[in-house]
Amino acid sequence: MKNNLFWVCALFIYSATAQVKTISRDWTSFVQSVTISTKTPKKFKLVAKVKVAPDDNRAWAGLWARVDTNNSEPGFFDNMNDRPIKSTTWKEYSVEGKLDKNAASLHFGGLCLYNGSFWFDDFHLYIEDDQGKFKEFPIDNYNFETTIRNQKIKSWNESITAGKSVRVKEFTISSSTDAAEGSRSLLIRSSGIETPEYERGKIGKADAKNPQIDNMISMLEDLRLRVSGAVKHLDLRETDHLHDAKANRIGALVLHLAAAEVYYQKYTLGEAYKDAKIDKELKAAMDLDDEGRKVLKGKEIGYYLDIYNKVRKRTIEALRKKDDRWFKQVNPGNGISNQYAWFHVMEHQSSHLGQILFLKKRIPKLEQEVKLKKNIKS
CATH class of the missing domain: 2.60.120 (Jelly Rolls)
Structure with missing residues (x-):
């Protein structure tokens, strides 16, 4: 058969x-x-x-x-x-x-x-x-x-x-x-894989004391790991690649994420991450204009990721001192709650991650040029 x-x-x-x-x-x-x-x-x-x-x-x-x-x-x-x-x-x-x-x-x-x-x-x-x-x-x-x-x-x-x-x-x-x-x-x-605090494929923790804040932290951290994973192996040429005269370098975009987060630390928490050595760079990264293209270059991707990670550590430490009642409070003057402000930080980083991935795919491949010396007749 x-x-x-x-x-x-x-x-x-x-x-x-x-x-x-x-x-x-x-x-x-x-x-x-x-x-x-x-x-x-x-x-x-x-x-x-x-x-x-x-x-x-x-x-x-x-x-x-x-x-x-x-x-x-x-x-x-x-x-x-x-x-x-x-x-x-x-x-x-x-x-x-x-x-x-x-x-x-x-x-x-x-x-x-x-x-x-x-x-x-x-x-x-x-x-x-x-x-x-x-x-x-x-x-x-x-x-x-x-x-x-x-x-x-x-x-x-x-x-x-x-x-x-x-x-x-x-x-x-x-x-x-x-x-x-x-x-x-x-x-x-x-080796070298950062182990996330939160379980893959889940938001927050079941036993969180302040679940709304915990959920937000887990989403922010998921995005941070995505950003880091997308860029951490770039070399200096790739980090500094400028797609066109109006574009921004990938290193500058990573620092822009940190700068925007510093702003919302001050806006919602009253005190932001401070480092006098990088004040000029953070300001340039926040604006991402011609000054950003001029200032934010010449440094390895690890430099930008280190600042981004330090800023995030400050965010998490400060948010965990708050509770969900504070998270729901509306910031006087503009009708935006603390929760919405950090939602905006999250979606802002998601938006720029897409931009980073776009730019990364358009980095020209490095082609080694082989130059042959001309024969010199004696």
Whole structure:
């Protein structure tokens, strides 16, 4: 009897021409993919061994699998977010899912988040046959015995989609002799990721004494991390790039966010972050006119981020001394409440984040010029 499950092609990721995109974020993943077709529903199971050495309390790893469909409807997806792997010893884990007649491709692999070391080994994929029995589907380099060089894993892609490599700057990929099976495993290390106070995907904390203020702080902090993540790896050329004569440099925009926040500290709290050394720069950043283009240049992105972070620390410390009743109070003279003022700070930063991302994408690529000396006849 002919099996109704057939494989149109094997792994997509062997292409050496796959474009590598470099980004900054707090997680990374690796993937293999197969295109599939089945006339009847089939169960599948992904199994692998994993262990974690966390450097912060949020670090975790997981296996993941996703089914993409022919009609673009959502397919099966599981990344173990509800059962994160944090064990410091090798253990076996699994993800079980379903393929149906709309299934077009199956993507699977591992992922890890935040700071730490993450080991993966001994991947196996099992798919039901027509008799309902699981049969193993071959995974190339399933145990990572091939030595990893230049952060490239043979037959795997650093991504969530085959053929589209995404290099995350905070993570390094290498081989390890600490293996669950065989002589090698995959080791992913991460560092320098700022661990947020608030849980990913949620606003505020359930036990907050002043939930309205706490919610606002969590949203402000989410935006600060987004801004920082977007710019922290820029070099001086990129930080100082001027898109046109009327534009602003990315470094200047980051300082503008800090300057506007200082203004609202004084407006709502009565006292603002002070640093006499940067008064001139903060004024130039607030206005972002010709003076800003003249003054705000020649400094690394870390300089601007350091000021931005110090200003934010002052904001959080001051807001946490207040309560929700104060937050609702209307500032005399203009009908704006303290809460609305800080909402404005939040949406103002969101607006400029979009501008920063626009400018970042339009920074010209650095092309090294090779100049050949003319031959001189003697």
